[in-house]
Amino acid sequence: MNVQLLVADDWFAVCARARLTPGRGLAALLPDGRQAALFLDREGRAYAIDNRDPFTGAAVLSRGLLGSADGRPFVASPLLKQRFDLETGRCLDDEEVSVAVHPVRIA
Secondary structure (H helix, E strand, C coil), X not given: CXXXXXXXXXXXXXXXXXHCCCCCEEEEECCCCCEEEEXXXXXXXXXXXXXXXXXXXXXXXXXXXXXXXXXXXXXXXXXXXXXXECCCCEECCCCCCECCECCEEEC
């Protein structure tokens, strides 16, 4: 089984499913040079968002801490601790900021 992201209307194989550990992130380089942060929750659901923290510009979101707020999964940036919803990319601490969300599947 592979983790795949939808990039430019085509599914791109990122890594083997076995590389993802529930509760921990993994950074992946996309064909266009951007980075995605991949996550697997404890129920086995996969998420992918941009790895770049919009508050600092650093590619660190894959190293953030996973949690949930009101039943919504999020990752907290390891730098300034802003939380990003893994389903929408919306910052839970500043409604004017968000990161891109990448469609992901395990096939």
